[in-house]
Amino acid sequence: MARDDLASAAIRVQGLKKRYAAFRKPLDALLGVDLEIARGDAFGFLGPNGAGKTTTIRILATILSPTAGSAEVGGHDIREDPMAVRSLIGYMPENAGGYPLMTGQDNLLYWARLQDITGSGARERAKSLLATVGLEEAAGQKVKTYSHGMKKRLLMASALIHDPDILLLDEPAGGLDPQGIRFFRDLIHGLRQKGKTVFLSSHILSEVEQTCSTIGIIQKGRMVAVDRVEAIRQRVGAVAPARVEVDCDPPSASTVQLLRQIPKVRMVWSTPAGILVEAEPGADVADEITRVLVTDHVRIRAIRPFEPTLEDAFLSLLGGAPS
Amino acid sequence: MANPFVGMGRIAWMEVRSHLRSPRLIILAALFALAVLGAAYGLSQPQPGVFQNRPQVFAHPAIVNVSGVSHYWAIGWFADQYGVPVGGQELGFYSLEYNISGVTEHLLNSSTTSAAGFASFELGTGLPQSNASFQIRPTQTAGPGPGGVYFGRDLVNQTFTLVQGQSGFSTPTSSQDLFYLHVLALDGIPATGADVYLNDTLLGHPDANGYFRIDVTPGEHTVRLAFRGQNQTFPVRGFESSGPIFSSGADAVLVFLSISLMPLLLPIVAIAVSFDAIARERVQGSLELLLSRRVRREGILVGKFLGAFLSITLPVIVVLFAGLGVVTLASGRAPALSLAVAFMLASLFLVAIYVLLMLIFSTLAKSVGTAVVFGVVVWLVFNVLFNFLAFLLLFSSGRNPTSRSFYETLSLLYLFDPNTLFQMLISLALPSTGSTFFVIPSSGFLGPAPVIAAGVIWIVVLFLAAIVLFARKSEV
Structure with missing residues (x-):
């Protein structure tokens, strides 16, 4: 690997393993994770529940120590120089809260002091961030009065209080309404434009799809795929069934029979808007479908080949069927 | 680092x-x-309570022979446990009657203590029955406990009567275990001529009121009282110091x-x-x-x-x-x-x-x-x-x-x-x-x-x- 590549990696993980000790049955959460995320990149970290996403992100945030392997954040080894790593990262945990009996502003000022930001600098930074996350008016309220969405926004502000270069976000939009999800999406876009590296763990695939340029999929403690979003889609497209959605009048049983006889077509389903045809991976059957429908005088309003989505890719790579 | x-x-x-x-x-x-x-x-x-040095009644029987006739008396000495007498205190002499419903007190007589703390009560010339119970206590209801007076048959053969006790006392700066005796001759006169021995070493004689105090050191001791040819011994135990005590x-x-x-x-x-x-x-x-x-x-x-x-x-x-x-x-x-x-x-x-x-x-x-x-x-x-x-x-x-x-x-x-x-x-x-x-x-x-x-x-x-x-x- 070129020296420049090494220097440009914001996060590098090699052979990362984590075993949680337990009296009867230790749990292997990570079985050798390898990752490399370039500076300024937005990395979407996907995986089913219990796959090891949060464990990985906590190790990168220096909260957990790995059992084996190595991890560097901003060029600093998480074990040898955790304080340097903590200076560089802004960590937003999934299920954390601030101090409920303190106001939002006091929470931010406390986190600022722990990052060595004090005095008027801390107050200005807190005020500006509260405005950024839309909590300006609630700044003086105790956190225990905040809604789930407000707490999430405060956590984001806490992660940003020291203007870190690398953001580790664990389910930032989890449990939020569409407005909240959009807010976080816009915020992350803004951070990317400022050159920040974003490590985003999420269950909301559309959020990752719209926010991240690179994704990694983890399952049972092992990385299943790490690539650019487009490349992942293409890989999935090569192996996933080809599907064509047709908006049309309901075809007769004989027309459906003819459609099923088209080479490489596997299934034909009725949908409220017309039909959905599934064919073998890579097959281009749209023209033949059009011909059969026109021949049988079925009125066609629209015909759309399905592009594989990130969800398809996710499910396909994890061994599930596309929806 | x-x-x-x-x-x-x-x-x-x-x-x-x-x-x-x-x-x-x-x-x-x-x-x-x-x-x-x-x-x-x-x-x-x-x-209040045992931790304080409060006055108490030291009660004795006494026999006074007047012209060949024995008169029986009860003597009450009101003093604290350091032997300091309290004068001017009214003491009552009570007979106690035990029955099925408990004890009934009968006030027989009352008398005020002298400056030396003494008050005396005459019972008459006949020896009270051995099962008769008497006590002397302040006539006020609240106050220190009574002293019992007993007239056993063998009393006539004795040369002295005795009240003895042991207490732990404390002051703001020190503490002590003490053993005290109050000794009267059989006729109710303080036995100032008695000899008090601790482990066979003569310590001294009771004071003018018949009181003698021993500050007891830790360990097992024997106190002996000798008066007019009669002896009485008492085992006394001084306790190990368990720390400074204040009352x-x-x-x-x-x-x-x-x-x-x-x-x-x-x-x-x-x-x-x-x-x-x-x-x-x-x-x-x-x-x-x-x-x-x-x-x-x-x-x-x-x-x-x-x-x-x-x-x-x-x-x-x-x-x-x-x-x-x-x-x-x-x-x-x-x-x-x-x-x-x-x-x-x-x-x-x-x-x-x-x-x-x-x-x-x-x-x-x-x-x-x-x-x-x-x-x-x-x-x-x-x-x-x-x-x-x-x-x-x-x-x-x-x-x-x-x-x-x-x-x-x-x-x-x-x-x-x-x-x-x-x-x-x-x-x-x-x-x-x-x-x-x-x-x-x-x-x-x-x-x-x-x-x-x-x-x-x-x-x-x-x-x-x-x-x-x-x-x-x-x-x-």
């Missing part, structure tokens, strides 16, 4: 701020103040607070403030945030300790100073400086121990509920179970509970109990004489060095344990 306590000061400051604003600490401090100031005032008042005064109040109130209350305050120091952070999710900040785990733990310790000691010191003020005002005398300083320092020691214990258990607790249970268990172990288990261990080892080795071993075991260690630390500042009543575990059997060393070891070991445990278990 990198500072391992990065972030300690900021976390401590944050803890102090939030604790001092929390209703929990405010309520606890108010209750603590109420208990300490109330006890300080109440205990500074004159206290009244400012020092006594501090000692009593150290024995009874502080080991009970200080742990409660410390536990209630710090039981969820780590568990609460874990449950509300802020521990995860804290661990990802520019602070070291050691800094978090020590900051948490300092925060809780300062938050507790601030109101505790204010209350204890106020308590000393109340004691001084109510008893008219300030406690000894050494005792007051030891009291303060030992209190801080006890708070530190319980805060560290709670940090350890709070680190282990996965929920606030578990942390509460740990807090209750810790309090119960050192306030209830430890003593029980220590004695059980000693008894099961077959040691004689009256032997010195029993108490030496018990003292060693007490080094493992912070509550008793707290009392031992205070006892270092006290005189080494003792008596049989108040029992404060002293350093007497061990000496100051092991007690102080145990205190230091407790703090160091708990600190290290808390830091190591937090570093290992703080992974959320």
Whole structure:
């Protein structure tokens, strides 16, 4: 690997393993994770529940120590120089809260002091961030009065209080309404434009799809795929069934029979808007479908080949069927 | 070398701020103040009971021969246990009638004590029946207990009558075990010519009122009284000093607070403030945030300790100073400086121990509920179970509970109990004489060095344990 590549990696993980000790049955959460995320990149970290996403992100945030392997954040080894790593990262945990009996502003000022930001600098930074996350008016309220969405926004502000270069976000939009999800999406876009590296763990695939340029999929403690979003889609497209959605009048049983006889077509389903045809991976059957429908005088309003989505890719790579 | 306590000061400051604003600490401090100031005032008042030297009736039978006829008398001497007579006190002479419903008293006569404390009552010329019971006591209902007067058949063959007793007394600066005798010749005249021996050594003779007092040293003794050819011996036991004892005064109040109130209350305050120091952070999710900040785990733990310790000691010191003020005002005398300083320092020691214990258990607790249970268990172990288990261990080892080795071993075991260690630390500042009543575990059997060393070891070991445990278990 070129020296420049090494220097440009914001996060590098090699052979990362984590075993949680337990009296009867230790749990292997990570079985050798390898990752490399370039500076300024937005990395979407996907995986089913219990796959090891949060464990990985906590190790990168220096909260957990790995059992084996190595991890560097901003060029600093998480074990040898955790304080340097903590200076560089802004960590937003999934299920954390601030101090409920303190106001939002006091929470931010406390986190600022722990990052060595004090005095008027801390107050200005807190005020500006509260405005950024839309909590300006609630700044003086105790956190225990905040809604789930407000707490999430405060956590984001806490992660940003020291203007870190690398953001580790664990389910930032989890449990939020569409407005909240959009807010976080816009915020992350803004951070990317400022050159920040974003490590985003999420269950909301559309959020990752719209926010991240690179994704990694983890399952049972092992990385299943790490690539650019487009490349992942293409890989999935090569192996996933080809599907064509047709908006049309309901075809007769004989027309459906003819459609099923088209080479490489596997299934034909009725949908409220017309039909959905599934064919073998890579097959281009749209023209033949059009011909059969026109021949049988079925009125066609629209015909759309399905592009594989990130969800398809996710499910396909994890061994599930596309929806 | 990198500072391992990065972030300690900021976390401590944050803890102090939030604790001092929390209703929990405010309520606890108010209750603590109420208990300490109330006890300080109440205990500074004159206290009735066996711990005080109050006058009592020394009651004797007497036989006076007038012209060959025996007249029977009851003699009451009203004096305190140091033999100081009280004149001008009306004493009543009562006969007691025992029946199925209890005892009925009949006032036969009353008389006022002379300046020498004596009052006498004539019964007549016939020897009262041997089963007749009489007593002499002040005629007021409230007052010291009665003295019984007995007219046995063998009385006529005696040369003297005797009342004897043993008491432990204390003063604000010392304490003593004493054995006293009040001896009258059979005709009711003080037996000033009697000889009193301690272990066959002549000590002296009763005073003009027939009173003789012996300050008893620890150990087994024999007291012998010889008068007009008759002897009577008494086995007397002087007790080992169990520490300095006071019956009244400012020092006594501090000692009593150290024995009874502080080991009970200080742990409660410390536990209630710090039981969820780590568990609460874990449950509300802020521990995860804290661990990802520019602070070291050691800094978090020590900051948490300092925060809780300062938050507790601030109101505790204010209350204890106020308590000393109340004691001084109510008893008219300030406690000894050494005792007051030891009291303060030992209190801080006890708070530190319980805060560290709670940090350890709070680190282990996965929920606030578990942390509460740990807090209750810790309090119960050192306030209830430890003593029980220590004695059980000693008894099961077959040691004689009256032997010195029993108490030496018990003292060693007490080094493992912070509550008793707290009392031992205070006892270092006290005189080494003792008596049989108040029992404060002293350093007497061990000496100051092991007690102080145990205190230091407790703090160091708990600190290290808390830091190591937090570093290992703080992974959320």
